[in-house]
Amino acid sequence: MEEQVYDRFSFIKIPVDDFLVDQFSADSFCPEEARKEIEKRYAEILEITDKFNRQSVSYQLNKKEVLHSWLKYKEGFSANLVNLLLDEMGIKPGDWVMDPFMGSGTTALVCQMRGINSIGYDVLPISSISIKTKAAIQRYDIDEIRALIKEVEALRVPHDYSGCTPYITITRDAYPEKNEKFLHYIAAWRDKSGYSEDVKELLTLCIINSLERCSYTAKAGQYLGWDCRSKKVIKANRIRTEKGQKLLPAKQVRQVILDSKETILEELHHVLADLETIQNNKNGNQSAEIEFIPDSVLYKLPEMEENFLTGVITSPPYCNRYDYTRTYALELVYLGLGEQEVKDMRQSLLSCTVESHSKIDELKRYYENIGQKARFDYIYSTIKANTAFEEILFALEKRKKNGDLNNSGVIRMVEGYFTELAFIYAELYRVCKSGAMVAFVNDNVRYGGEVIPVDFLSSSFAEQFGFKVPKIYTLKQQKGNSSQQMAKYGRVALRKSITIWMKE
Numbered sequence: 119m120e121e122q123v124y125d126r127f128s129f130i131k132i133p134v135d136d137f138l139v140d141q142f143s144a145d146s147f148c149p150e151e152a153r154k155e156i157e158k159r160y161a162e163i164l165e166i167t168d169k170f171n172r173q174s175v176s177y178q179l180n181k182k183e184v185l186h187s188w189l190k191y192k193e194g195f196s197a198n199l200v201n202l203l204l205d206e207m208g209i210k211p212g213d214w215v216m217d218p219f220m221g222s223g224t225t226a227l228v229c230q231m232r233g234i235n236s237i238g239y240d241v242l243p244i245s246s247i248s249i250k251t252k253a254a255i256q257r258y259d260i261d262e263i264r265a266l267i268k269e270v271e272a273l274r275v276p277h278d279y280s281g282c283t284p285y286i287t288i289t290r291d292a293y294p295e296k297n298e299k300f301l302h303y304i305a306a307w308r309d310k311s312g313y314s315e316d317v318k319e320l321l322t323l324c325i326i327n328s329l330e331r332c333s334y335t336a337k338a339g340q341y342l343g344w345d346c347r348s349k350k351v352i353k354a355n356r357i358r359t360e361k362g363q364k365l366l367p368a369k370q371v372r373q374v375i376l377d378s379k380e381t382i383l384e385e386l387h388h389v390l391a392d393l394e395t396i397q398n399n400k401n402g403n404q405s406a407e408i409e410f411i412p413d414s415v416l417y418k419l420p421e422m423e424e425n426f427l428t429g430v431i432t433s434p435p436y437c438n439r440y441d442y443t444r445t446y447a448l449e450l451v452y453l454g455l456g457e458q459e460v461k462d463m464r465q466s467l468l469s470c471t472v473e474s475h476s477k478i479d480e481l482k483r484y485y486e487n488i489g490q491k492a493r494f495d496y497i498y499s500t501i502k503a504n505t506a507f508e509e510i511l512f513a514l515e516k517r518k519k520n521g522d523l524n525n526s527g528v529i530r531m532v533e534g535y536f537t538e539l540a541f542i543y544a545e546l547y548r549v550c551k552s553g554a555m556v557a558f559v560n561d562n563v564r565y566g567g568e569v570i571p572v573d574f575l576s577s578s579f580a581e582q583f584g585f586k587v588p589k590i591y592t593l594k595q596q597k598g599n600s601s602q603q604m605a606k607y608g609r610v611a612l613r614k615s616i617t618i619w620m621k622e
Contacts, residue, residue, distance in 0.1 A: 141569075141610075144567030153509060156571065160573075163589050194433070200229075204229070214236070217237075217432045218430070218434070219433065221245055222248045225238065226238055227252050233405065236407070236409070237408075247322060253408045254316050262313065263386070283299075283301045287457065289448055291350045293332060294332075300378045301332070304321075304382065321382075326449050327385050329448045339440050343369075345370050346368045420484075426551065427550045429555050429556070430554070433559035436470065437535045438563055440470060441470075471531060472528055475530070476533070477534060481494065504579060522606075544583045560573060574590070587618070588620055590615055591615060596611040
């Protein structure tokens, strides 16, 4: 292709070809014709843009934003991104916008500020508390929050206090003893206090947002990273020494493990300052509705009425093996989930880990129970007719037999991931009005030397169900591969994209 995009910052031209894949299957080991076909089809509408960047499609820009910084949610996107997309879609006050994977609630809260109604789903309880507290911005009594802060400042854990923060296997010994006791103590104090439920929820959010910094852990994608100063690592290294094994690295997740009381107070003061700004400026249109459903979109969207939505803005969990129930284990356990509940939640999320099991039989029973068996059959047969998807699954099976996959669960994960998303795409088409636009943020991935063009594959599913694909934005900053992938198969730059679909 000869088309080029002008880069106004560095004064160079960026060839579109630099954002396409020369070889989907390393060393041409597997068939790739179907993937090349959709690459050729959607390359014509690929738009390399500086309108969006890595910061806007991640949590980075929200770190200093009023309201949106109340929960550090690394997998979220920025308020700036939502505002730009709402403008591009022509969404007006009174319209309805959906976020099928609500996360920390950025889409819903930006919509509320603009008088736009929103609806969304998420199974993670941290999403529920984040959205609930942020949506109540005009209801809070500032004096009540000031009084709460004074009482928290005066809190002292008795010397003989025996309570400790609950844990599950993967969070045991996550905190220094002093922090572990205070986190339990303040939760018990909160529950017995006479403050309003709104303010109690706000305190809970502030505690949740402080947990990682007060612990020996750090969120590390597929798992929790642990500090060498923790009891867990010290014990593991003692056992390794006895067995003559190599010690775990002397890695610190942060230089200082913060004091939990001081960190919670810092969060409370930050929230108070934001609320004073918001209430003084009368930000937020309280006539705009936020409807949050703490459940899986897979099992709720099919029951929604047709031709209702004006727009959709979302970022689903990526097909990258990241396990939210592990990275957010501290928060989930603090909110009351036990070992089995965390495992069950892992299975209820969109299939994006190698431990995910197929939901297809469960989905089939669900559609039958709501009297929509014919619709299930239509959606599932349409998915199976996607040649690029079938090629990818065949390639991964071949790679597995060749020993190229480090975990055979990758195949089940990829199949489940796109199958579940395709069901959501089909239902979104049904519930969108004519003229509605849909924006999905996602990353392309590579497993066992096989590139999976998530943006183009998803768009091909969307077209199968009736959407038109006017454009696909891709960021100038492309993503690399893991060191293992590059060492074995070479480097392939992977796009981070925002797919734009329209129901005509």
